[in-house]
Amino acid sequence: MGSAVDLRTASAADAEAVATLHADSWRRHYRGAFADTFLDGDLVADRLAVWSERLRSPKPDQVTIVADVDDEPVGFVHVVLDDDVRWGSFIENLHVTNALRRGGIGSALMTRAAQVVAERGRTGGLYLWTLEQNTAAQAFYVAHGGSPIERAYAAEPGGVPGRLNGRPAKLRMAWANAHDLRRR
Ligand SMILES: CC(C)(COP(=O)(O)OP(=O)(O)OC[C@H]1O[C@@H](n2cnc3c(N)ncnc32)[C@H](O)[C@@H]1OP(=O)(O)O)[C@@H](O)C(=O)NCCC(=O)NCCS
Numbered sequence: 001m002g003s004a005v006d007l008r009t010a011s012a013a014d015a016e017a018v019a020t021l022h023a024d025s026w027r028r029h030y031r032g033a034f035a036d037t038f039l040d041g042d043l044v045a046d047r048l049a050v051w052s053e054r055l056r057s058p059k060p061d062q063v064t065i066v067a068d069v070d071d072e073p074v075g076f077v078h079v080v081l082d083d084d085v086r087w088g089s090f091i092e093n094l095h096v097t098n099a100l101r102r103g104g105i106g107s108a109l110m111t112r113a114a115q116v117v118a119e120r121g122r123t124g125g126l127y128l129w130t131l132e133q134n135t136a137a138q139a140f141y142v143a144h145g146g147s148p149i150e151r152a153y154a155a156e157p158g159g160v161p162g163r164l165n166g167r168p169a170k171l172r173m174a175w176a177n178a179h180d181l182r183r184r
Contacts, residue, residue, distance in 0.1 A: 003069045005105055007112050010064035010076065012055045017073040018066065019047035025095040033131045033154060033168035046158065054078070063116050067096070067105050074100050077109040081121050087174055088125025089117040107184040110144055117178035124177040129154075132169040145182035146173040 010018065023043040031039055055064060061082065067075035075096040083090035091113055096105045117126050130137045131154060138148065150172040157163045175181055 005074075005108050006068045007065055007108060008068065010055055010066045012052070014064075014066055014073060014076075015048060015051040015055050018055070018064070018076050019051045020044055021073065021076065021097055022047045022051070022093065022095055024098065028098060029134060029137075030131060033133055033165060034157065035163055035165045038157070038163040050158070063113075063120075065109060065112050065116070067109055069100065069105075075105045075109055077113045079113050079116055081117065082123050084125075084127065085123070086125075087127040087172070088123040089121045089127075089178070091126065091128035094128070104184070106140060107144070110181065111183055114175075114178040114181040121178065124179070125175065126178045126181065127172055127174040129170045129172055132171055138171065138173070141173040143182070143184060145180055146175055148172065149174050 023046075026034060026043065026047075027039050054062070058064070061080060063079045063081070065077050065079075066073050076093065077091060078093040080090040080092055082088065091110075094106060094109060094113075096103075096109075114126060118124070128141070129152075130141065132151065142148075148171040151169055152172070154164060154168045154170040
């Protein structure tokens with residue numbers, strides 16, 4: 001990748017770009033686990049409602065970081081600090097625009113998320129859920145020192161019934177301490 005990656009805290013003005021990137025990533029990578037009717041419906045509007053709300057009035061325990069290349073958002077990560085008493089802070093979303101995958105942007109976002117947890121989290125741990133079918137993401141997390149430690153069934157996106165295809169599984173990836181995240 002030729003251009004530099006700039007990381008910054010997301011603002012309300014990013015809602016549309018983040019929602020569009022999120023919807024595109026779900027359509028590419030979550031098909032099979034999420035229902036086609038959900039993925040092929042007005043997914044951008046669904047994601048826009050979520051991101052507009054999140055970024056308009058960010059909660060004090062939540063941080064969204066955007067990666068820009070040439071002043072265009074090309075990736076994002078959302079962190080919920082101290083979400084779980086046992087597992088610590090939660091990476092709720094991490095997505096990189098398809099054309100720039102495998103260029104180090106995900107690593108830059110993950111490293112910044114771990115820094116935020118190390119600086120602001122009361123508990124040191126870090127975890128996330130990834131779909132069992134998403135073996136590429138699992139390879140990415142393992143490359144950063146994460147371990148799959150639990151299998152469970154995925155929840156319906158947004159809590160709305162009918163958005164899943166059958167009963168897909170998810171894996172919990174965890175780091176005992178955000179400092180343990182392997183930098184790349
Ligand atoms: C998963 C994702 C965030 C990773 O970000 P990225 O910018 O593509 O990854 P990076 O270039 O930083 O990869 C760092 C290392 O992770 C590993 N890795 C990343 N993608 C991989 C893949 N598809 N297969 C195997 N290993 C992979 C490699 O070790 C890689 O280092 P290398 O390229 O020097 O071999 C990104 O590919 C993405 O948005 N995927 C689609 C959405 C998604 O699955 N999000 C996660 C939801 S839980």
